[in-house]
Amino acid sequence: MHDGERSEPKRKKTIEPIRWFFDRDAEARGEPGLRHSFIMSLATTISHAGYVVDPVWVMGASGFAFRIWIEQRLQPSAMNLFDWPSILPSSVERIGFDCTHVWRDGAEDDIQKGREAHATIVESIDRGIPAVVWDPTDPPLWHLIRGYNDHTRTYDVLSCWRHATSLPYEQLGHRDVEALSVITLGTPNGRDEAEAFLDSLRVAVAHAEQREGSAGPVTDGLAAFELWARLIEPGGLPAHDLQFADYFAATYRTARCYARDYVARFAAGSRPLGEAAVAYAVVAEELRPVWETFRIEKRPLDERLEELAAAVRRAGIAERTAIAAIKRHLASISD
Known part of the structure; x- marks a missing residue:
């Protein structure tokens, strides 16, 4: 000194x-x-x-109820390869x-x-x-x-x-x-709840259309479901790379359970939002066996993997339906 x-x-x-x-x-x-x-x-x-x-x-x-990031080897840390400064503060601020x-x-x-x-x-x-x-x-x-x-x-x-x-x-x-x-x-921050809800719907659409920004070997939005299905079907990944498959399944099944409940909470008076809530319920239900299987079996039999991959693809179709309904709702309130 x-x-x-x-x-x-x-x-x-x-x-x-x-x-x-x-x-x-x-x-x-x-x-x-x-x-x-x-x-x-x-x-x-x-x-x-x-x-x-x-x-x-x-x-x-x-917005985390609507997001999905799938990495080519299903590594958990890759769920966080996104644009932190544009996503994290605004996520906290919408919560309030x-x-x-x-x-x-x-x-x-x-x-x-x-x-x-x-x-x-x-x-x-x-x-x-x-x-x-x-x-x-x-x-x-x-x-x-x-x-x-x-x-x-x-x-x-x-x-x-x-x-x-x-x-x-x-x-x-x-x-x-x-x-x-x-x-x-x-x-x-006293953020208006209705305004925050609408903003979160815009986030859901932006993420689905890959307009939020991700980094590295990560696929996000609607396209993530097809990659996820390919990775877990037979021949997709070696057995040791499926060790975190249960974590991915739990994270995204629960996210769509919350999306279902969140959209339903605000759906009164909006037919498109009612349809979106139903579609998210389908996504959550399709992902249920994926989570329940991988939490018990690290490497299910090939026949079961084919069934789970098909469930993920059906979830992706329902997700597309939910996003289309949200877009119709947003268009109706901007007219």
């Missing part, structure tokens, strides 16, 4: 306990409940901050909260972004609210940072798969996947 410089006291703080939010009503109906790691982490953060979590609203308004998002992609080496992300995490934890962070622990998904310690220079991490661990400060954004994304929850 040089003459005249001041040494800042080292600080530490950990938020505990944090209880993960589960959609027990969905689980009681035999549905998977919240599964995408970003939404799981965000819902837990909202709940911990003292707000009531409506999982149907969170999934629907955020302001937020702060600090990010950089793998092509950047921005020291200032790392400092900004650290300061954002510390500020949130000091308010008693964990931060939603990309890849602070295995597997490379969205998890929570719930504490920091300037002496050990580590973050306290709570995995969305329910284990606790730590992350050195210098590894933030530089761990398994070279990318940085930190979301912290702000205050309620």
Whole structure:
């Protein structure tokens, strides 16, 4: 330390306990409940901050009820290869909260972004609210940072798969996947519910038509269903690449269960929205045996794989019907 410089006291703080939010009503109906790691982490953060979590609203308004990303080897982390700055903050804001998002992609080496992300995490934890962070622990998904310690220079991490661990400060954004994304929850923004609903329908259409933006070996939107079917049918992938097939099936079956309930909630007076809700119910039902089979069998017999691939293709047809109905509704209110 040089003459005249001041040494800042080292600080530490950990938020505990944090209880993960589960959609027990969905689980009681035999549905998977919240599964995408970003939404799981965000819902837990909202709940911990003292707000009531409506999982149907969170999934629907955020747009995650309508999204699908399929990667060529069914790797779970690839569900997150999308345009973070355009999708994540707007998803949180439609739910009804302001937020702060600090990010950089793998092509950047921005020291200032790392400092900004650290300061954002510390500020949130000091308010008693964990931060939603990309890849602070295995597997490379969205998890929570719930504490920091300037002496050990580590973050306290709570995995969305329910284990606790730590992350050195210098590894933030530089761990398994070279990318940085930190979301912290702000205050309620008073967003009009009807406006947020319509905006989420526009998101559903944009995603279906591949206008949201994805990255790497990922197919999104309506085209994702055909790729998914090809990957799980006999000869599509080697057995070891089917190890996460249950995770994909759970994530997208439950998403369409939420799409069904979300659209139905606002469908009164709109025939197209009623048709969309029915179509999403078909998607969810077609994906049910896919989830139920892969959660028990890592590599089903070829005959069963053919049946499951056919179910995914039928789900894709129903999804196309749902999107067409949503487009008719949006056109009717703009006339």
